[in-house]
Amino acid sequence: MAAAFADLHTDAGLSTLEEYLSNKTFISGNEISKDDVKVYAAVPKKPSGGFPNVSRWYDSIASVLAGRFPGEAVGVRIGGPAAAAAAPAASGATPKEEDDDDLDLFGDETEEEKKAAEVRETAKASSKKKESGKSSVLMDVKPWDDETDMKKLEEAVRSIEMPGLFWGASKLVPVGYGIKKLQIMMTIVDDLVSVDDLVEERLTVEPCNEYVQSCDIVAFNKI
Incomplete structure (x- = not known):
């Protein structure tokens, strides 16, 4: 199966590489290869601590490259699509040679794999859209008088169920x-539960x- 990496400047791309390196020291085989150099070139900088496998691998490749290229770096700028199109002519490389530098390490990605990747990305985007903020609410519920059965009062309150509402700890406080x-x-999940509606339409009407x-x-x- 082909192994390909993309968008290594993003957390999503690095997550794919992080998983791939979970049980590997190098990209291909048991020693550094051109594949490592290709992927290293596509990672803008050493990742944060959220990607321990990538960070370990990045340090390993960097240490090898530093020994081979001891010259001090002064920085380079990578252009956009126009600069990329001009790169083969400027370097004398043929289009075929440029294709060899792609990060598809073990062959071309199949149509099935492309479709599967698109489905995963669509699912992730849909999941993010559905994400909503949450809030923690502390509420006082007052009885009618000292003869009110507080156990039944709490049972009545907790009997209210609705999407996005989760009851927590409670206690009785003398007044x-x-x-x-x-x-x-x-x-509560903010997009699903309105505290005002909860009080006015559920807690202060029958049977509560x-x-x-x-x-x-x-x-x-x-939260």
């Missing part, structure tokens, strides 16, 4: 005259209003 309030945590007099938001923090 005076023998009355206690329920203080409860919840995590048999036990719940009112609700107050104590803290609201983005």
